[in-house]
Amino acid sequence: MFEDFLDRYAQSNAIRNVNTYYKMLFGIITMIVSLVSTSPIMPLIIFGLVSFVILFKAKIPAKFYLKLVMVPLTFASITFVFMAVWFGTGSYIYNFGIFNLGVTVNGFNLGFLVFARMMGGFACLAFLGLTTPLTEIFSVLETFKFPEALLEITMLMYRYVFVSINEAINMYHAQQTRLGYSGFKKSYKSMGMLLGNIFIRTWIIGEKSFVSMRSRCYDGTFNTMDESDNIKSIKLKNLVMLTLFESILIIGVYFTSSFTVF
Amino acid sequence: MNSIETKDITYHYPNGSNVLENINFKVENGSKVALLGANGAGKSTLFLHFNGIIKPTSGTLFIDGEEVKYDNKSLMKLRQKIGIVFQNPDDQLIAPTVMEDVAYGPLNIGLSKKEIKERVKESLKQVGMEGFEKIAPHQLSGGQKKRVAIAGILAMKPQIMVLDEPTSGLDPKGASHIMKLLYELNKKGITIVISTHDVDMVPLYASKVYIMSAGHIIKEGTPQEIFSDVKTVRDANLRLPRIAHLMEILDKKDDEFFCKPPYPLTIGEARERLSKI
Numbered sequence: 001m002f003e004d005f006l007d008r009y010a011q012s013n014a015i016r017n018v019n020t021y022y023k024m025l026f027g028i029i030t031m032i033v034s035l036v037s038t039s040p041i042m043p044l045i046i047f048g049l050v051s052f053v054i055l056f057k058a059k060i061p062a063k064f065y066l067k068l069v070m071v072p073l074t075f076a077s078i079t080f081v082f083m084a085v086w087f088g089t090g091s092y093i094y095n096f097g098i099f100n101l102g103v104t105v106n107g108f109n110l111g112f113l114v115f116a117r118m119m120g121g122f123a124c125l126a127f128l129g130l131t132t133p134l135t136e137i138f139s140v141l142e143t144f145k146f147p148e149a150l151l152e153i154t155m156l157m158y159r160y161v162f163v164s165i166n167e168a169i170n171m172y173h174a175q176q177t178r179l180g181y182s183g184f185k186k187s188y189k190s191m192g193m194l195l196g197n198i199f200i201r202t203w204i205i206g207e208k209s210f211v212s213m214r215s216r217c218y219d220g221t222f223n224t225m226d227e228s229d230n231i232k233s234i235k236l237k238n239l240v241m242l243t244l245f246e247s248i249l250i251i252g253v254y255f256t257s258s259f260t261v262f
Numbered sequence: 263m264n265s266i267e268t269k270d271i272t273y274h275y276p277n278g279s280n281v282l283e284n285i286n287f288k289v290e291n292g293s294k295v296a297l298l299g300a301n302g303a304g305k306s307t308l309f310l311h312f313n314g315i316i317k318p319t320s321g322t323l324f325i326d327g328e329e330v331k332y333d334n335k336s337l338m339k340l341r342q343k344i345g346i347v348f349q350n351p352d353d354q355l356i357a358p359t360v361m362e363d364v365a366y367g368p369l370n371i372g373l374s375k376k377e378i379k380e381r382v383k384e385s386l387k388q389v390g391m392e393g394f395e396k397i398a399p400h401q402l403s404g405g406q407k408k409r410v411a412i413a414g415i416l417a418m419k420p421q422i423m424v425l426d427e428p429t430s431g432l433d434p435k436g437a438s439h440i441m442k443l444l445y446e447l448n449k450k451g452i453t454i455v456i457s458t459h460d461v462d463m464v465p466l467y468a469s470k471v472y473i474m475s476a477g478h479i480i481k482e483g484t485p486q487e488i489f490s491d492v493k494t495v496r497d498a499n500l501r502l503p504r505i506a507h508l509m510e511i512l513d514k515k516d517d518e519f520f521c522k523p524p525y526p527l528t529i530g531e532a533r534e535r536l537s538k539i
Contacts, residue, residue, distance in 0.1 A: 007398065135358040135398075155358055162400035163352050208353035215313045215348075216367040216418065217341050219334070223369040225362060225378065 004162075005064060010133045014059040019238075020136045021231040026242060027128040033249045034120030039259040040113045042252050043120030050123035058131045068126060076118040083111030093262060109260045134158050139226060148222040156209075163205065168198050263327055265289045265422050265453045266312060266344075271321035273307060281307050283477045285321070289422070289455055289470075294448050296464045297457040298488075299474035300499035305457040306349070308474075309424050312455075313346050325422075342371060345415035347425045351407035352399075360386070360402075360410050361395035367418040378417075385413040389443060405436035412443070422453040429460055441467060462503045465489070465527035473498050489527055505532045 010016070015023070030050060034043040051069075054060050088106025095102035128137070138155055142148075171194050175181065180190035266289040273282040282304050289295045299305045310316040311323055314330060314337045323330045330340060345367075348354055357363035364385055368378040386392045389409040399407060408428070415423060428444065429437035441463060448454050458464065464471060465485040473481045473488060475498040481488055489495060489506055502510065502525075509525040509532065512518040520539050526532040 004400075011396075011398075135362070138358070156356060158358050159356055159399065162398075166400070205353060208348070208350070209356050211310070211315050212348060212354040213356060213366075214315060215341055215346050216414065217338050217370040218366075219338070219370060221370070225365050225369070225375065 006129060007134075007162075009058075009060055009064070009130050013131050015057055015131050016133070018131075019231075019234050020132055020140055022234050022238060022242070023128065023132050024137070024140055027124045029242075029246050030249065031121050031124035033246065033253060034124065035117055037117070037120075037253045037256070038113070039253075039256045040116035040261070041256040041259055042249065043113075043116035045252070046120040046249065047116075047123045050120075050127050054123070054127055054130060058127075060130050065126070065130075069122070072118055072122040076115045079118070080111040080115040083114060084108045087111065105262045108262055112261055139224070142224060142226065143231075152222045160202070160205065160209075164198060164202050167201055168194060171197060263291050264324070265291045265293075265326060266455070267324040267327075268308075268311070268318075269322050269324070271308075271311060271318040271323065273311070273316065273319050281477055282318075285477075285479055287472060287479065289453060291326075292448070292451060292453055293470060294444075294453075294468050295455045295470045295472070296468035296485075297455065297472050297474060298459070298461065298464065298498070298500055299457070300459075302476075303474040303498075304477045305474055306426055309346055309426055309455075309457065312344050312422075312424055314340050338371075342418055343420060344422045344424060345418055345420035347412050347415050347423065347428065349426045349430060351404070351411040354411040354414065355399040355407060358398060359395065360391065360397050360399065363399065363410060364414045364417050367414055371418065381417045381419070382413075385416040386410075388416055388447075389413045390439070405432050405439075408432065408436070408440065412440070416447075420452065422455070423447065424455045426457050427459070428456055429458065429463065437463075459500075461489075461501055462505075465503060465531075473500070475499070485527055486524055490524055503527050505529060508532075509535075 030046055034046045037043050051065070055062055055065060084103045084107045085101055086107065087110055088104040088108075090104050090106045092102040092104055093108060135158075138151060142151055175190045175194065179186070180193075181187045266287065268285050268287045271282055271285040271287075272280070274280045285304075285308060287297075287308065297305050297308070307316065311318060312325075314332055317332060325340060325343065330336070355363050357366055361382055364382045365378050368381050373381070382395070383392070386394065389412050391406065391409050391413060394402070394406070394410070399410070402410065408431075412425075412428075423444075425444070428440050432440065437460075444454050444456070445467065456468075468485060471483065471485050471488045472479050473494065480498060481491060481494050489502055492502060492510065495502060501507065506525040506527050509521045512521040513523070513525070520535060526535045
């Protein structure tokens with residue numbers, strides 16, 4: 001299924017073996033740069049650059065990436081339209097004439113900026129998600145003294161998301177064969193039953209897993225094998241290239257800081 | 263000495279329904295014991311007592327002659343000594359990768375990283391899953407998951423292993439592989455207790471058999487003793503091994519002289535009996 005693909009690409013993409021710290025530095029710093037930009041140009045450029053890396057360096061199939069991009073694109077577009085019409089004050093670009101609604105300059109600029117930031121930030125997140133297995137990200141987070149309880153919950157969630165999705169799919173198929181989704185009203189009712197059932201099932205699975213964990217001497221402490229890459233093993237040349245790249249981006253942010261479309 | 267011994271264990275839910283009643287269950291050191299029973303007989307509930315997950319409402323549990331105490335330290339030691347492999351491997355595989363999951367037990371015990379790595383390697387080798395260290399559990403098949411679950415318990419080096427329906431849901435080759443593995447482990451000195459519906463496998467494997475029905479133990483003995491009492495076996499919603507059933511039919515319906523009780527229970531025994539004709 002869809003989530004299975006994400007996980008599979010993370011395990012088998014072309015840059016999987018690049019140092020995890022390096023990928024995380026790249027992803028997070030680029031995301032921050034994209035988010036602090038005050039004009040929409042740099043985030044959009046970042047979106048283009050990072051997408052390039054994803055498609056041509058990590059060799060993720062374009063069809064899959066396009067499908068993935070659809071999600072934030074839809075959301076960002078809707079946000080853009082709403083902000084353009086309802087936010088901001090000032091001169092109108094286009095006046096609808098009724099209810100004092102119209103596309104304002106401020107609204108448009110703000111909306112477009114938010115749109116650009118969303119796409120830029122998404123590209124960086126997608127980069128991390130598609131090129132780095134989550135288990136390695138966990139190791140890195142642990143090194144950065146991420147709260148243990150949160151890490152433990154995240155790791156358990158990661159494992160059990162797949163179990164739950166599998167159960168949900170099975171239930172969905174079972175409902176389909178009994179015509180549970182053969183109409184609008186029926187679909188709603190079936191979906192409700194599915195969600196309620198999944199909730200109960202995951203609770204039960206949680207209880208059983210807890211019994212298993214206690215049987216294996218779980219005592220509340222969080223221990224891991226800590227097999228992550230070493231931050232020191234990033235080659236100096238690569239570190240310099242990364243710093244150069246990010247510096248160029250930051251300079252770009254500075255020089256385009258006052259650019260607006262209108 | 264008995265590895266596990268229960269004296270009159272009774273367990274019932276808060277709402278009063280009796281799940282287990284006056285269970286006297288003994289497992290001799292180094293033996294292979296099978297617990298037979300229909301669904302809902304109480305097998306899994308009994309097993310949960312052995313790890314201190316459940317406390318009996320009344321009665322006592324002795325492990326290696328000592329009464330079980332329920333403070334944290336004693337429970338830790340108990341859970342190292344007795345490893346339980348549950349029926350559904352998805353309930354047991356909790357970590358993002360196979361390696362981390364098998365290492366879970368040893369990590370909690372507090373062993374050194376080096377020791378843990380060795381144990382993980384050894385356990386995975388024993389179950390035939392070496393090379394799967396970096397694989398995520400959801401990418402494994404049912405049989406592979408089951409083997410990883412067993413490896414996770416093996417890594418804790420238990421003296422006693424309790425397995426709840428180890429062959430359920432496995433294809434014949436997978437089931438045979440697991441039973442062979444359990445046989446080898448027993449030869450190395452691990453006491454094995456299994457619960458199962460697979461009556462055909464019981465005479466091949468177990469030296470002592472208990473039958474449970476509705477929370478009671480209704481018969482105990484060697485496989486031959488158990489399956490000679492055909493009525494009890496059938497009353498407990500179980501059946502005879504196919505070979506024994508065939509012999510029973512040949513005896514009762516066709517009155518064949520070579521099929522008189524005691525019925526052979528396995529292919530090997532039947533072959534021996536028939537070759538004497």
